[in-house]
């Protein structure tokens with residue numbers, strides 16, 4: 001059997017590339033084909049940690065899960081994490097190599113490409129199929145010259161491409177025809193067809209448009225995927241503000257600030273999906289509503305996000321919230337902010353070295369950002385509950401925090417380390433563990449801590465798995481997957 005690759009590119013960001021790759025990974029795995037996901041270059045603040053301590057984009061970790069694999073660094077060899085308005089931390093094969101601005105990175109792309117190809121070839125040797133995700137749109141002609149994220153990559157490895165467009169946004173025919181038109185002949189030749197995503201309504205009304213599109217471009221429409229109501233899969237970067245659930249009997253109100261550099265926003269997905277919880281995300285210039293629990297999330301640029309929170313009135317809000325008996329959980333960067341001092345001697349998160357800032361002063365702790373980033377998957381038990389309760393999570397941070405006095409810890413980890421903080425008055429928790437609400441037992445205990453007496457059981461892993469199945473079932477129904485596999489194999493042979 002010939003191994004094959006297929007790349008999914010989109011007419012815009014958020015067209016549905018990640019979801020289609022996820023669906024294909026699950027559908028090939030169901031057919032017994034050993035398949036791996038791959039994205040050469042990802043720009044996102046929501047990353048995942050592999051077993052061996054490397055950092056990759058969240059979407060590839062979810063796609064690996066759909067394929068029945070553990071996430072591996074080769075699945076996303078280049079990750080860009082924006083930490084200022086003009087620059088990003090560049091992560092190559094799982095490890096940060098430094099901060100670069102857009103021009104600097106453009107120059108660096110030739111080096112980054114070597115890593116992308118190296119990782120891809122390793123996957124291609126190991127698996128029977130590699131499903132590749134593009135980034136943004138392949139028609140950004142100003143970025144074409146050194147492109148390694150879309151057609152530049154497809155041309156290098158000579159693979160077929162599907163272009164996907166989101167009909168819910170409108171303008172789907174213009175997007176598809178325009179995108180194809182802006183590609184070179186050899187790039188156009190590798191487009192094996194289109195997929196239209198998020199269609200609602202009567203397909204018979206779309207048919208004349210599909211016929212026109214096929215006639216005009218000479219490319220087939222491989223499938224029209226319906227809008228999946230209430231569908232939720234961990235999104236890569238965009239923080240979705242609309243509530244996931246509509247009917248809620250929530251008893252616990254959670255408020256979370258959205259800061260310019262909020263990271264790992266999927267930390268609160270399990271809460272947004274939980275029937276007993278109402279999560280309100282508060283952005284810039286919005287009134288902060290009353291809450292039972294405030295969660296300060298992770299941040300890629302802690303000092304500037306802290307300044308943002310102060311400017312938005314969160315310091316006074318937190319003081320009042322705690323005075324009235326409210327609870328606070330700080331995760332990673334949000335945990336660091338709750339401390340007394342933040343130091344960045346090397347200028348890792350700013351353009352300048354030696355930037356310091358006072359934190360909210362609610363935890364007797366000081367944090368220094370150090371050169372080596374800590375990337376770890378974690379397992380342990382909660383240290384502050386009487387009942388032994390499992391907790392899982394992962395750490396991604398440069399900050400090293402030190403307490404100025406003895407404190408109660410949040411968790412006891414499997415390697416014997418104690419981690420995090422719980423205040424004596426039981427109102428504040430701080431932890432470095434991202435994903436801390438994902439384990440059903442930890443979720444239950446934390447909701448109980450926050451005031452929910454009989455919280456419903458919610459298993460995030462199970463939920464994710466059934467959402468991937470729902471997505472894959474829909475793709476199976478609307479795309480001829482066996483014919484697609486044949487086309488990809490034929491492309492591989494003829495080129």
Ligand SMILES: NC(=O)CC[C@H](N)C(=O)O
Pocket residue numbers: 263264297298299300301302331332333334349369396397398399400
């Ligand atoms: N994930 C985070 O919130 C990281 C916090 C901070 N940027 C650090 O590196 O220490």
